[in-house]
Amino acid sequence: MPLGRFAPSPTGLLHLGNLRTALASWLSARAVGGGWIVRMEDVDGPRCRRELGEAQLRDLDALGLVSDVPVVWQSDRGSAYREALAALQAGDLLYPCLCTRKDLQTLASAPHAEDGLRPYPGRCRERDWEGFDRALRLRLPEGPVAWEDRLLGPQMDDPGALTGDPLLFRRDGCFAYHLAVAVDDGAKGVTEVVRGADLRPVTATHIRLQEALGLPRPAYAHLGLVAAPEGGRLGKRAGALGLEALAERGVSAEAVLGWLGWSLGCLERPEPCRAEDLAPRFDWRRVPPGEVRVPAAWA
Ligand code: GLU
Secondary structure, rough: OOEEEEEOOOOOOOOHHHHHHHHHHHHHHOOOOOOEEEEEEOHHHHHHOOHHHHHHHHHHHHHOOOOOOOOEEEOOOOHHHHHHHHHHHOOOOOOOOOOOHHHHHHHHHOOOOOOOOEEEEOOOOOOOOOOOOOOEEEEOOOEEEEEEEOOOOEEEEEHHHHHHHHHOOOOOOEEHHHHHHHHHHHHHHOEEEEHHHHHHHHHHHHHHHHHHHOOOOOOEEEEEEEEEOOOOOOOOHHHHHHOOOOOOOOOOHHHHHHHHHHHOOOOOOHHHOOHHHHHHHHHHOOOOOOOOOOOOOOO
């Protein structure tokens, strides 16, 4: 059965961009009778707060987007991540990285033009294994990865040039995003990943990690970002574009859904509606691939 997911990081309230991703992932799955789950990506220690995750779940509820199964919190999943690391180590795919943050800044080549990624140049690659109390990186195989994006079409990326060998475990004991995302999508049988275009450059790395862990590859769709009314990044204004902030200015959850549904090609006009009204009208072929601009009255 198709299974979609929404995987926010509880580091702030959900803004229109996050809500659009949530709705698109829900619609994509529901339109074909599939399941949908929510996962809280709270591996990044101090930046993540439980109460922000709870507030995000309330906002999703208000839109009618409810996980089919109890929400998974990645902070509870340490043993699954540790097992995955052990499997990678057994295949000689991990190495300890002793680079400090400062080393990484000096070592890294210019950030990858559009997205500010700095690929790890592999300085510690030849280090001998030292145990699970060090920062750990995956030894990426060489070469590009071809993959298909449901919105953007065929893609070909060299993960070595985008992320370089990804960090999977941090010196401070936290599991890294790349590991958690691959392990959890695999463990739950997620068949489709819908997320923001800002994560497109790490997809080839995730595919390599799935291959290393023997996990199936889900279908991918990377949505254009929600932009300022004049185009370009919303920046600080995103903070005023959460459900609660909009409600204070008289914009109802149904009006937000109508705008989101219209921006995803389900409605001819942004008019108030419910999520389940949109599901039968969702079709990836009608979703515009580029950025969408928030209404000037809201920003
Ligand atoms: N937790 C990530 C974020 O909020 C999304 C991860 C994903 O969808 O793969 O940006």
